[in-house]
Amino acid sequence: MAKKLNMRKRYELLTRGLGWEPTYQAKEKVFSNESYEGIKITDWSKWEDPFRLTADAYWKYQAEKDKKLYAVMDSFAQNNAHLNLSDGSYVNALKLFIQGVSPLEYQAHRGFARLARQFSGEGAQIACQMQSIDELRHAQTQIHTISHYNKHFNGMHDPFHMHDRVWYLSVPKSYFDDAKSAGPFEFITSVSFAFEYVLTNLLFVPFMSGAAFNGDMATVTFGFSAQSDESRHMTLGLEIIKFLVEQHEDNLPIIQGWIDKHFWRAYRVLGLVSMMQDYMLPESPMSWKEAWDIYFVENSGALFNDLARYGLRMPKHHEVATAEAEHLSHQVWGIFYNYIHAAAFNIGLPTEAKMNWLSEKYPNTFDKYYRPRIEMWREMEAQGKRFFNMGLPQLCQVCQIPMGFTEVSKNDPMQIAYRVSEFNGEKFHTCSDGCKDIFDHEPEKYVHAWLPVHQIFQGNCGGAEIPDILNWYHFKPEDGGDYKGSADEARWKAMKGEASPATSQSNAAA
Amino acid sequence: MSQWIEACVTDDIDAEDVLRFDYGGHSYAVYHSPEGEFYATDGLCTHEKVQLADGLVMDNIIECPKHNGRFNYKTGAALGATVCVNLKTYPVKVENNTLYIQV
Numbered sequence: 001m002a003k004k005l006n007m008r009k010r011y012e013l014l015t016r017g018l019g020w021e022p023t024y025q026a027k028e029k030v031f032s033n034e035s036y037e038g039i040k041i042t043d044w045s046k047w048e049d050p051f052r053l054t055a056d057a058y059w060k061y062q063a064e065k066d067k068k069l070y071a072v073m074d075s076f077a078q079n080n081a082h083l084n085l086s087d088g089s090y091v092n093a094l095k096l097f098i099q100g101v102s103p104l105e106y107q108a109h110r111g112f113a114r115l116a117r118q119f120s121g122e123g124a125q126i127a128c129q130m131q132s133i134d135e136l137r138h139a140q141t142q143i144h145t146i147s148h149y150n151k152h153f154n155g156m157h158d159p160f161h162m163h164d165r166v167w168y169l170s171v172p173k174s175y176f177d178d179a180k181s182a183g184p185f186e187f188i189t190s191v192s193f194a195f196e197y198v199l200t201n202l203l204f205v206p207f208m209s210g211a212a213f214n215g216d217m218a219t220v221t222f223g224f225s226a227q228s229d230e231s232r233h234m235t236l237g238l239e240i241i242k243f244l245v246e247q248h249e250d251n252l253p254i255i256q257g258w259i260d261k262h263f264w265r266a267y268r269v270l271g272l273v274s275m276m277q278d279y280m281l282p283e284s285p286m287s288w289k290e291a292w293d294i295y296f297v298e299n300s301g302a303l304f305n306d307l308a309r310y311g312l313r314m315p316k317h318h319e320v321a322t323a324e325a326e327h328l329s330h331q332v333w334g335i336f337y338n339y340i341h342a343a344a345f346n347i348g349l350p351t352e353a354k355m356n357w358l359s360e361k362y363p364n365t366f367d368k369y370y371r372p373r374i375e376m377w378r379e380m381e382a383q384g385k386r387f388f389n390m391g392l393p394q395l396c397q398v399c400q401i402p403m404g405f406t407e408v409s410k411n412d413p414m415q416i417a418y419r420v421s422e423f424n425g426e427k428f429h430t431c432s433d434g435c436k437d438i439f440d441h442e443p444e445k446y447v448h449a450w451l452p453v454h455q456i457f458q459g460n461c462g463g464a465e466i467p468d469i470l471n472w473y474h475f476k477p478e479d480g481g482d483y484k485g486s487a488d489e490a491r492w493k494a495m496k497g498e499a500s501p502a503t504s505q506s507n508a509a510a
Numbered sequence: 511m512s513q514w515i516e517a518c519v520t521d522d523i524d525a526e527d528v529l530r531f532d533y534g535g536h537s538y539a540v541y542h543s544p545e546g547e548f549y550a551t552d553g554l555c556t557h558e559k560v561q562l563a564d565g566l567v568m569d570n571i572i573e574c575p576k577h578n579g580r581f582n583y584k585t586g587a588a589l590g591a592t593v594c595v596n597l598k599t600y601p602v603k604v605e606n607n608t609l610y611i612q613v
Binding site: 232235 | 577592
């Protein structure tokens, strides 16, 4: 009987052994995406696997992770554990997650599937194939976890449809569209390195620690399950950067340019997370500024010190992002306070306790710039004059966020930041030097941006009136607006026995 | 009190491979390095309780199959995320093609 192959030999056969040299087609034609970005690969065999998994081991361990996760989810649902949340308003963080983040997992799945096909190195093919399947698993497990909340709360009924159309969701969507419509090396630099390695903790830690602090063990569990894959994704991100820079000196400036661009793109998307973290969690484990200092200033600072030997430096405009850390969440929340009637989640003015927490966490900025505005809005609400902005905002041509950011890095935080570029005789507006640099480098790409406000004006979004547009978004009238007085608040109170069932039923049916 | 326990015959492990060995309710992993030497460590990863013998050996590294943490099996050193606690190592000896671990 032939002796069973050892793991090492099986690994070689199941990874490198899957490649072959084409005979009846030129290799450049088979892997047609590999050359047009200007990246030079001289020897794929120098690729060092960031992790050593064969497909059979991969399936075995992923199945184990899923079994554990689904056991927790079942028990969560059977015990109606959503009743243990700190407050019903917490669920708004989950609405933002399922609308804004889970569709990105699916986009990443598609993107890595393309890489698995288009890289000619077998090691990179396998790593991308596994990541593609991971990302699909993440989208699925998130949908399954959050579907329990969809039975009890508004705003989570059609997240993928919303993601493709809604004004605030075009911010994350356009970032991934930008990466996916680039070549494979730019995509992997963007998603695996700039996003997954440099910034992923700023996305996942706030959501998952927020979930833990607010009694949402189902979300914590899918977070842990996904994070156990993220460690593989992060090592892939680091390996690809080192590999590309070591392959040819001409690659370095291209890679640095992509790091600069996608750091800024991803950072702008995280503005939504900053608002969630500072304003939407009933119980807040840490502020955006604290998270930024730990996960970017400290950890990414150390990472780029380590990468200096490859000739790589910190992403351009990183100091602007660090200066903005004391302003970001307040400015993004201010935008949503204006337009929450056109969103599919609820927010509200911070409580006095939350205001004091914000003063403590933002000693240089909150009381000086943001508390007075909130107090004015609170006064207006008390007088029955709750302010909603009924106009349509100007959007940044690149990040697609309404132009609400200010000149923080120029020590003028009361002045809206506003940049203009010209291309083919037309003017295009961006919110920052970071976004302007991106536009100016590839204007022919960004003039095609699908800007939700422009699309509304052009008549492509279901009609000219807000109800028409919300209908086109698949929003129901009760999905948006202030949490106070919302259908979800009434439902939560009824579930907790704090309101008469008659009131809550009429709201739930609305 | 430490004692020498018979783990396997040396032919059971190829060079650059690993084998699980259980004794007294405890799991061990024994390794055969590419240079032909033998080593032994705790069988379970220090991160989560996963059998390292299901993982892959390359040179002097064992990689846990679940979260891909890597250890130097000769020294037990954890080599970076996801593992941060070193692996316990055990003395080994070979007598008459039999591998013994001191536990």
